[in-house]
Amino acid sequence: NATIFSLIQPTGKFHLGNYLGAVRVWKDITDLKDDGTTLLFGTADLHAITVPKPNAKEFRNYRIEAIASILSIGIDPEKAIVFHQSRVSQHTELHWLLSSLASMGSLNRMTQWKSKSNINDQSDDAALGAIKLGLFSYPVLQAADILLYKSTHVPVGDDQSQHLELTRQLSNTFNKFYKTKYFPMPTTILAPTKKILSLLNPEKKMSKSDTNQNSVIYITDEPEIIAKKIKRAVTDSISDSFYFDPVKRPGISNLINTLSGVQRVSIEDVEKDIAHIKDHKDFKQHVTDVLVEELAPSREQFHRYMKNPDYLHKVSEDGASKAREIAAKNITEIKRIMGFL
Numbered sequence: 324n325a326t327i328f329s330l331i332q333p334t335g336k337f338h339l340g341n342y343l344g345a346v347r348v349w350k351d352i353t354d355l356k357d358d359g360t361t362l363l364f365g366t367a368d369l370h371a372i373t374v375p376k377p378n379a380k381e382f383r384n385y386r387i388e389a390i391a392s393i394l395s396i397g398i399d400p401e402k403a404i405v406f407h408q409s410r411v412s413q414h415t416e417l418h419w420l421l422s423s424l425a426s427m428g429s430l431n432r433m434t435q436w437k438s439k440s441n442i443n444d445q446s447d448d449a450a451l452g453a454i455k456l457g458l459f460s461y462p463v464l465q466a467a468d469i470l471l472y473k474s475t476h477v478p479v480g481d482d483q484s485q486h487l488e489l490t491r492q493l494s495n496t497f498n499k500f501y502k503t504k505y506f507p508m509p510t511t512i513l514a515p516t517k518k519i520l521s522l523l524n525p526e527k528k529m530s531k532s533d534t535n536q537n538s539v540i541y542i543t544d545e546p547e548i549i550a551k552k553i554k555r556a557v558t559d560s561i562s563d564s565f566y567f568d569p570v571k572r573p574g575i576s577n578l579i580n581t582l583s584g585v586q587r588v589s590i591e592d593v594e595k596d597i598a599h600i601k602d603h604k605d606f607k608q609h610v611t612d613v614l615v616e617e618l619a620p621s622r623e624q625f626h627r628y629m630k631n632p633d634y635l636h637k638v639s640e641d642g643a644s645k646a647r648e649i650a651a652k653n654i655t656e657i658k659r660i661m662g663f664l
C-alpha cells in the first residue's frame with residue numbers, strides 16, 4: 324500500500340513557493356485519495372530549530388499557524404494525518420539509528436547546510452567550526468521522517484531533491500546491511516510548478532528567511548500588500564511583450580511561472596493569455612489580480628482557524644496519535660531487524 328508523506332518547517336507563514344511547490348500539491352493528492360493510501364502531512368518543527376531560532380513564544384505561534392495554514396489550503400484532516408513531527412518521538416529515535424549508516428562524506432555533499440550557514444570557502448575553519456551538528460545532520464532526520472512510515476511517495480519542491488536522494492541511499496544501505504527489503508525506495512513527486520524565485524532577486528529561491536520581506540509573497544498577504552510587492556518586483560526594460568526566457572528575463576519569467584502554477588496551465592498557455600498586454604504596469608496588475616483571487620479563500624480560512632486554537636490543537640494531537648501508532652509499530656520492527664530486540 325502506498326504511503327504519501329511530506330513536511331514543512333513552521334518558521335513563519337507559508338509563501339507562494341511553499342504553496343505551489345508543496346502544500347497545494349498535498350491538497351490535490353488528499354482530494355484524490357482513494358482508500359488504501361495513507362497520507363501524512365505535517366510540520367517539521369524539529370528541523371525548524373536548526374536555523375536561527377525564534378524564541379519559545381514565537382515558535383509556539385509558528386507551529387499553530389502552520390497547522391492553520393495546512394487546513395486553510397483545504398487539506399481535510401479526516402483524510403490526511405496532520406501532525407507535528409516533534410509529537411512523535413520515533414522520528415528522533417530513527418534519526419539516531421540511521422545516523423550510524425550516514426557517512427560524513429555524503430552529508431558533506433549536501434548543499435543546504437552550506438547555503439544556510441553562508442559557507443563559501445570550505446577551508447575557513449572558524450566558519451566551519453561554528454556550524455551546528457543539527458544543521459549538518461538535518462538530512463538524516465529528514466530520511467528518518469520519511470522512512471519511519473515506510474513512505475513510498477514524497478511530494479516536495481525541487482530544492483528537496485538532494486535530500487530525497489540521500490533518503491533512498493540510506494534506505495538502500497540499511498536494506499543491504501541487514502539483508503532485508505524492509506524500507507521502500509521513496510519516489511520524489513516533484514510539483515508541476517518550477518521553483519518560485521525571489522521577487523527582488525530572481526537568481527535566488529523565494530524563501531521565508533530572506534532579509535528583504537518584499538521579495539516574498541505569503542499566502543496570508545492582504546490584496547494591497549500583494550499589489551505593493553508585485554509592483555516592486557524586479558523585471559526588465561524590454562517593452563511591448565511578455566514571454567518566458569529565464570536567462571534574459573528572469574524577473575518576468577518568474578512571474579510567468581507563478582501564473583502558470585496558480586492557473587494550472589502551461590507556460591505557453593500563459594504566454595498566449597498575456598499576448599495582448601503591452602506594458603509593465605498592466606502585466607503586473609494582471610499578476611496581482613490572479614494572485615489575489617487565488618489566495619483570498621485561504622487567507623480568510625486562515626484567520627477563521629486562528630480564532631480557534633483549541634480546534635487546531637485537537638487536529639494536530641489527533642494526527643500525532645494516529646502517526647504514533649504507525650511509528651511505534653515500525654520502529655519495533657526496525658529495532659528487531661537491527662538486533663535490539
Ligand code: TYM
Nearest residue numbers: 329330331332340341344345367465479480518519528529
Ligand atoms: P521547507 O519548509 O523549506 O519547504 C516546504 C516545501 O516547500 C517547498 N519550497 C519551494 N518550492 C518551490 N519554490 C520555492 N521557492 C520553495 N521554497 C520551498 C520545498 O521544496 C518543500 O517541499 N526539509 C524540508 C522539510 C522536511 C521534509 C521532511 C519534506 C523535513 N522532513 C520529509 C519532505 C519529507 C524543508 O525544509 O522544507
